[in-house]
Amino acid sequence: MISKEVFNKRIKTDGVNIELGPFSFNIKTTIPNAIEEAYINYKDHEFLDANKFIDFHISLERPKGIRRWIKPNVEFYFDGHSPFKPLPLPQAYPMLEWGMNWCIANYGHYFLIIHAAVVAKGNKAILLPAPQGSGKSTLCAALVNSGWRLFSDELAIISLKDASVFPCVRPVSLKNESINIIKSRFPDARLMPSVHDTTKGTVSLMMPGLESVKQGNCPAKISAIVFPKYQLEVNGKFEVKDKSQTFIELIQNSFNYHVISNQSFNIAGDIVESAYCYEYIYSDLTKAILDFDSLVDLD
């Protein structure tokens, strides 16, 4: 574990080199709230020596000129290039996280990348593809607080060689109501202070557990693809989903399926072929946790 002093010094100068599963980032910033939150989230991660190959060089900077003082902003940079519009300064740390997603989704074409949460027990991973607002992050947070390994709440990173899925252990992004749901259900969960008025509403980042971080380099096989659907007052259950339909919905949730073309077609086919495919309709998190536990035990 890196000390706060060393971390603070490095992030302001040469940057900190963090390994996140198959990707490495060099992160630089002098913005105090971003440094604070980055330290809390990444202090237990693997830090790389200065002589290691780093995939992405990113930084958060405050624009010069008038916006430094009046309605202060923050900008995200990928190796000197700023791909997004500036955001208000309090959103500095979430912006860093979104920026990291952007780097992976835009430059990680040596993996098939799907917009999905991924959790695992042992070396059996479950993919939860779902668009925004489907409740997947809440479900993911609940599972991760109940003995499941977090791979990611946003990005399934799938090898084009053997269809295994890689972790990229970072905070889980909780939005709006789910913040309170998780806080009350799991009082030991470590949540960062909420940030308001983002484009996604109120956002709070939940830190991954230490176990997930420690196993941050261990890939797994996808044993099930589950499409979660939150509905009021239903009794949670798995409904078998057609594989051909699963395939189509899986690639519709992909960031770069169309870029990689036939290679990704083959890998997506392999995954769907060998995984159990379900829809999971639920209203109760406790039942959901039990159901998911039995899903992997079945195998």
Place this chain on the structure above:
Amino acid sequence: MSLLLTTILQPSLINSFNSKDWELLIRQARSAQLLSYLANLLTIDNVFEIPFKAKQHLEAALIFSKKQKSNVTAECDRISKILSDIGIKSIFLKGAAYSLIQLPLSDYRLLSDIDIMINKSELAKAENILFNHGWFSESLTDYDNMYYRKWSHEIPPLKHIKRQTVLDLHHNILPITTINSHIEESALHNNIVAINKSQYTYVLPSHLMLLHSAAHLFYESEFNKGLRDLIDIKELFLSFSSGDDEYCNKLIIYAKELGLERTLFYAMRYIEQILKCELPSNLKIELLPFSPPKAILFLMDFSFKNIFIPFHSSCYTKRFEISKTILYWRGHLLRMPLRLLVPHLTRKFFMQLKS
């Protein structure tokens, strides 16, 4: 010389690279929009052993450029069909043209937009029909809109509402207000070459294609893609001159006809000096009279030799900053006389302050 350029000129250097060298090479290449070009150079025929992490980035770049190329070709087809429905011939320029004529370079070259040239009289009709097919003008201030239409050689770029492709319609290759050059619209339009059997997809002939790329580069004021564009010119020259004994003659003749003698001189000079491209000696002799006076040549040599670098933090030097300023003003002054330039730039400065 940047690590990127050194490696492009001598790829075998990578055999002595450590992780940090690879990392820097890839970062510079990405900044210069040359990552897929580099990737092809280093991975073709599997001559070199490339470490795992670096290889991943090179492969990702190749995957991306391959996909982009097929998108571009499909898009060009769509656009030219739409315009042909109202009798307009589409003359594709630059990157899109390289793809259409299957130039090897085009497999590893990224495009940010598609450039087409049509007759000035047809611009309004074209804009209309493209609008009906989902191509909209990106929202600009009224001033930018006016600048584009009145003084530049383009209407504002059009973006496809669904596919997000950007299309630039030109009616000439330089702004109307360009001082030195007297490029005649008809000189360009009369010389076009049809692609395949279609009667609606055209490109410029090979000698004009190079002259156009050269004009585009050497009238520029911003050079973040400068190195990439210079490499384009070298590749065009090598591809076209190898199959055509008359190529160099045609270049000279048309450079004179279009008033682009100085431009051709610079283009050939710098692909030789910076990119080590071998030029036939009689071409060099014919280019000598096109040289500027010694003092100007000295200044241009300094500026251009320091501008064709990756625009990456690892490459910025004091000389670069000076060259950037010189060439910024040179480009603007070439494209717009001072009496118009000053108010234009002042206006832009205040608009930037506001936002």
Place this chain on the structure above:
Amino acid sequence: MMENITIAGNLFIRCFSDGVVVFNGATGDTHKLDVLTGKILYYLESSMSIDNIKSTLEIEMPEQSIVDIDEYIGKSLNMLHEYSLVVVDERRVE
């Protein structure tokens, strides 16, 4: 009437028990097909003629009438044509 059916080049087909997915390398599009249509595409891809496909399906689906099978083939070819996976070229034979 003779039908000349050309299958699109560069297709990738994957069969599941409940349906077939196909990737068209030329257009970059991915489609889902019902089992029967997928089967027909698969047979076309292995250069089977329409007549052969008809006979094969008649054997595989004995509970269906010949008229019904003709109808299914027609519907499937329509769908494949719509997705640009095949080109149906109808010619009249005197």
